[in-house]
Amino acid sequence: xxxxxxVEAVLxxxxxxxxxxxxxxxxxxxxxxxxxxxxxxxxxxTGPDLPHVHTGPSPRGRDSGLDLDxxxxxxxxxxxxxxxxxxxxxxMAVLSRYxxxxxADDLGGVMWSALDGNLRAGMAARIPDQPLSSSGHWxxxxxxxxxxxxxxxxxxxxxxxxxxxxxxxxxxHDEIRLWARSLEPSxxxxxxxxxxxxxxxxxxxxxxQAIRWLLAHPALQDPRPAxxxxxxxxxxxxxxxxxxxxxxxxxxVDWPDEGAGPGNLRVDxxxxxxxxxxxxxxxxxxxxxxxxxAASRHALVWVDIDWP
Numbered sequence: 001x002x003x004x005x006x007v008e009a010v011l012x013x014x015x016x017x018x019x020x021x022x023x024x025x026x027x028x029x030x031x032x033x034x035x036x037x038x039x040x041x042x043x044x045x046t047g048p049d050l051p052h053v054h055t056g057p058s059p060r061g062r063d064s065g066l067d068l069d070x071x072x073x074x075x076x077x078x079x080x081x082x083x084x085x086x087x088x089x090x091x092m093a094v095l096s097r098y099x100x101x102x103x104a105d106d107l108g109g110v111m112w113s114a115l116d117g118n119l120r121a122g123m124a125a126r127i128p129d130q131p132l133s134s135s136g137h138w139x140x141x142x143x144x145x146x147x148x149x150x151x152x153x154x155x156x157x158x159x160x161x162x163x164x165x166x167x168x169x170x171x172x173h174d175e176i177r178l179w180a181r182s183l184e185p186s187x188x189x190x191x192x193x194x195x196x197x198x199x200x201x202x203x204x205x206x207x208x209q210a211i212r213w214l215l216a217h218p219a220l221q222d223p224r225p226a227x228x229x230x231x232x233x234x235x236x237x238x239x240x241x242x243x244x245x246x247x248x249x250x251x252x253v254d255w256p257d258e259g260a261g262p263g264n265l266r267v268d269x270x271x272x273x274x275x276x277x278x279x280x281x282x283x284x285x286x287x288x289x290x291x292x293x294a295a296s297r298h299a300l301v302w303v304d305i306d307w308p
Contacts, residue, residue, distance in 0.1 A: 007039075008283055009295035011046050016299055017284060018048045020097040023144060025135070025196045025268075026296070029058045031089030032120055036093040043095070050095035054140055056106050058091035059133060060084035066128045069162075076303055082134035082157065092195075094140055094157055101148050106290040107137035112171070114180060119170035119207075127167055134171065137178055141189075150195040157305030159198060169206055176210035186219040190273040192305075193220060193269055196298070200265040202246030220271040223278055226250050226300050232262050234287075240257035252283060253298045270303040279304040 014022070017068060028035060028065065033055045040053050053247055061084025063076070069078040077085050086092055111131040112120045135155035141148050159169035176197055183193075199211040215222045226249040234241040234248035239257030241248065251264040272278065284300040286292035 003293075005294050007042070008295075009291055009293070010039075012047065013284060013286075013292050013295050013300055014043060015046050017302055018225070019302065022050055023151070023194050024093045024094045024095070025276055026090050026298075027093045029055050029060070029093065031088075033093070036095065037200065038093055038094035039093075047141070048097065050097055052096040052099050054094040054096070054100055054104065054138075055091070056138060057103075057108070057135055058082070058084075058088045058136060058242070059108055059131060060091045060135055061087040064128075064130055066130065068128065069127065069167075072167045081131050090135070090155075092135055092138070092153060094138070094151060094153060096142055098145075099143050101141035104138065104140045105110040106133075106139070107181060108133040110137075110178065110181075115174055116180075117177075118174050120174070123165045123167065123170070126165065129202070132171065132174055132178055134175065137175070139182060144307055146215055148189050149307070150161075150187070150189055150191040152191055152195075152236050154179075154180060154195040154197075156196065164173065170190045173207040173210040176214055179214065183217055190276055190308075191219075192270065192272045192276075192303075193268040194301075196268050198267050200246060202266075203244040204262040204265045204267075214271070215269075219274055221274045221276075221278070222269075222271055223281035223303050224250055224280040225252075225270070225283045225303065227283035227285040227299065229287065230264065230283060230299065233285065233288070239263055250283075251285075251299075252301055255297065264266040268301050269299055270301050272303060272305050277306040279306055 010075040036053045059081035064081050064083045113129045138153040140151040157171050159172040162168040198204045202213050230251040231249040237257045250266045252266050252268040254264050255262050257263045281303040
């Protein structure tokens with residue numbers, strides 16, 4: 001693991017950020033969590049020490065047995081419950097300074113048709129029913145000093161790579177809406193909702209209603225993390241960015257800007273409970289050509305909160 005440039009870049013970013021709790025998306029999972037534990041071991045050497053690791057069964061790359069993309073072939077990455085070339089490909093992991101409390105669960109088994117008001121109904125005759133969550137919708141309690149904080153973690157399907165039926169756009173919308181089951185009514189214990197929604201409230205593909213609903217939900221607060229690097233990148237790269245309506249300093253991912261590329265977008269979120277007091281928030285947008293740029297297209301999103 002230590003010789004991979006991307007891993008070294010990730011370690012450098014995390015060393016600078018020093019999170020107490022970390023969600024990784026697009027992280028290849030294995031049944032015994034060996035990859036996540038190996039990363040935790042490296043972090044123990046470089047800091048921060050995040051010894052507690054949570055992973056769960058991933059829908060990514062898990063064969064559905066169905067022809068989900070309707071191309072007449074079975075067993076392709078597009079036919080997995082969540083896109084993936086092998087089980088766990090592009091999954092999630094939570095690493096924490098603090099131990100996990102009991103009671104972790106996953107809404108990943110909820111069928112798409114079971115979501116109230118789901119958008120699958122408009123294409124149900126052509127698209128088989130399936131679990132809604134493409135990477136998992138985890139509810140992970142963490143035992144902090146003085147109480148429990150619950151993470152709501154997810155990585156939604158991108159609203160592209162489909163046809164005129166907009167299967168992935170509908171699914172992305174409904175994956176975000178699935179959090180209503182954890183937010184309504186508002187839970188007694190405080191929470192933080194975080195992950196890659198693959199949805200920008202202003203720009204890019206996708207149906208905007210769901211992400212706007214989430215950002216405005218009264219149980220949550222949106223710190224609107226920002227970076228000067230994101231603003232500078234949008235200005236320097238041009239292309240699709242010149243047509244965007246959203247504030248570029250809030251962009252969290254650097255995607256292609258020319259041709260059909262969507263440009264830089266805000267798709268990654270950390271949304272604390274509205275009852276928690278914020279101390280600060282921001283994005284670690286790497287400088288062009290810096291070693292940290294090899295870590296990911298996505299900037300690290302950080303939020304500091306005062307804990308009771």
